[in-house]
Amino acid sequence: MEKPAPSDPELLAEWLGQQREPAFHALVARYAGLVHATARRTCGDDSMAAEASQLTFIALARKAKSLTSCASLGGWLHTTAMMQAKNLIRKSQRENRKRQLLQAAMEIEAPHAPNDVWKEMQPILDDALAALSDKDREALLLRFYRSLTIREIAATLGIATDAAQKRINRATERLREKLTRRGCQAGGSLSAALLAGFAADAQAAVPAVSLLASKAIAAGAVGGGVVPLAFISAGTMKTTSLALPLIALLAAGAWFASQRQAIVSFEDRNADLEKRLAMTTKASVRDGSGGSRLTADARGTPNWKAIAEQLIAMQTTDQAGYNKVWRSWQLRLASMEKETLASELDRIVRLELSPEENALLTKMFVEPVIDKDPELALKRFPHDLASPVRSELAGAWREWIRLDRAKALAWFDAEIAAGTFDGKSPTSGKQGTRIQFEAILFDELLGDDPEMAGRRIAALPEGYRHDTVANYLKQLLDEKAQMDFAIIVRTHLPAAEQARAIASGLRCLPSNGGYAGITAYFEAIRATPSEREACANEALSNEIVSIVHNTGKLTREPIDRFREWAKVQAPDAMERLTGHHLATLGTSMPVSEAVALAVGYFAESGSDEVLDMMFQMQRRYMVANAQALAASISDEALRERFLDRVGKPQSPSDARAEKLKESFEKQSR
DSSP states (O other), rough: OOOOOOHHHHHHHHHHHHHHHHHHHHHHHHHHHHHHHHHHHHOOOOOOHHHHHHHHHHHHHHHGGGOOOOOOSSHHHHHHHHHHHHHHHHHSOOHHHHHHHHHHHHHHHHHOOOOHHHHHHHHHHHHHHHTHHHHHHHIIIIISSSSHHHHHHHHHHHSHEEEEEEEHHHHHHHHHHHHHHTTTTOOOHHHHHHHHHHHHHHSSSOOOOOHHHHHHHHHHHHTTTTOOGGGGGGHHHHHHHHHHHHHHHHHHHHHHHHHHHHHHHHHHHHHHHHHHHHHHHHOOOOOOSSOOOOOBBBTTBBBBHHHHHHHHHHHHHHHHHHHHHHHHHHHHHHHOOOOHHHHHHHHHHTTOHHHHHHHHHHHHHHHHHHHHHHHHHHHHHHTTOEEEEEEHHOOOHHHHHHHHHHHHHHHHHHHTTTTTOOSSSSSSSHHHHHHHHHHHHHHHHHHHHHHHHHHHHHOOHHHHHHHHHSSSOOOOOOOHHHHHHHHHHHHHSHHHHHHHHHHHGGGOOTOHHHHHHHHHHHHHHTOHHHHHHHHHHHHHHHHHHHHHHSSSOSSHHHHHHHHHHHHHSSSTTTTHHHHHHHHHHHHSSSSHHHHHHHHHHHHHHHHHHHHHHHHHHHHHHHHHHHHHHHOOOOOOHHHHHHHHHHOOOOOOTHHHHHHHHHHHHHHHH
8 A cells, every 4th residue: 555645744843853854855846836836826927936936935944843733834835925926026116006017918918718717817816815714725725736635635634524525615615706706707617727727837837846945945044944964064064153154145145136137027017017007097087078087186196086977977978988997997996005995985985976976986996995805895885785885795794704703793793783784674774784794694604603603593683584594595515514504494483484494595505416406405404394395396496497597488397307306205295386386487388388287287196286376377367267277177066166266157158268168178188
């Protein structure tokens, strides 16, 4: 049996304790591709990425003692590589603005292939990864960069295999959300794109592993880390105690000098891009008469009222120009630090803006503010359901919960206590926003802390509870999550609302599960008959809506498929639900066809439930149809009962009723 590769902590311990350089070289070899690719994506320059890679491994050498408790170093190295690359850019001045300009230039000069998901996400991937929690980022890097199996990831992180799979699934969805917010629609191919992309990056040119490791060890020694014995020869010890630091410093000096030209070149590129963006902005911002409008003072301070007026005017006269100007201001806002954004929001508050102008500027600012600090967004923008950025704030709330749950909960509870979310009813105004926020919180807590999720639901006013547990759920991928959800529903919701809430969980099951997935859900939660009926109703409704949306019409096949499944899983509800949905198909199936199907199912099963809803619909929309349908029933007592419900024929000679009666009798035979 092949001996497993040593873990990261084992290699660190071997290097620190036994001063064996091969152990450090092995760590560098394991992560050199990740570090170099991360730095290259961050700064967009190979030579600068090489320098950032060297600095990252120097940092590893110096901080090795503090990292021995880490099960995996991937997350720490990824974050450090990003930081080192950003520091190098910052030294060349105006780091954030240059990165935005570089991204804009990449879009102009080298458009991404529409189907190349990896190329599409590369400019934003590392920021999205960095915005994840440490646990999520580490799990993704183990899965997609190191290509470990779920079992290997579980062993590395010291967790169960099921927990590792759940963490990977959840982290992937969170990464997808962050990529989407940054303009990359990864779709269902995200996992495949990450696996292929990281593999390709690992094969790309990186600095020599031995050189990286040797320089890191040398610099680590200079910086106060462990001094490997191999670096202190007898000759060195006899000459002078300053020789080793001097040699290391000279080597480092030569290395940084060799990169100076690359940094200068990078500065020149960004200066040129900045000029181009300024020219684009100036040319794009026009009023209706074609003249330039003053949107900033001599120092470049934006005139937000003028900007809002111009954009509002351009919405109806020049949509293409509007899009270009909007994009240019979005880039400028994205380049600002959090404090600058807050200062600009303060200036806007002091302006006399119309509601339309205020809404436009709110939409312009919200995404850049959320990207910098979701907490700031939630504290600065309105929470009411009428807010123009309601959906964005919901995303900011989810983001803040993931970044700092304790602080987010403290703020939310303080806002509730202060009456921020008070309103006339739980389905409107700010109370509606509270339900939305409680639902997102419930979704986030359900997977990690179901007991706390239950306590939150128990503390809510009863009128809030159903909407909170039934909305904004993302996924119920395993039996434990499904059972936790069912327990909370059955414990804290009124009996009359429980089945409907359980049915809402169907939206969170794996999308490819079909009826088999619903059957597994029933088994996981030990569903009651009423819960099975509610779920069956939801399942048939969803299938009909999906088919009608995709094809514009409905045939008998999906109803037959539902009945075959329901005959086993919800037999008491099968006929009633069939009749109900046939009665409410609207324009997706002609009334005569729907009624004919109902009569056919009645003939097959002998159950009058399938006809019950059809009678009610036909009495509502066309009494003659209901009368003719009743007349097709051979059982006299049953026929009389239905005729009593729909009303006796007012005109026995009605030609339409007679024609329908003949059709239904033929169908029932």
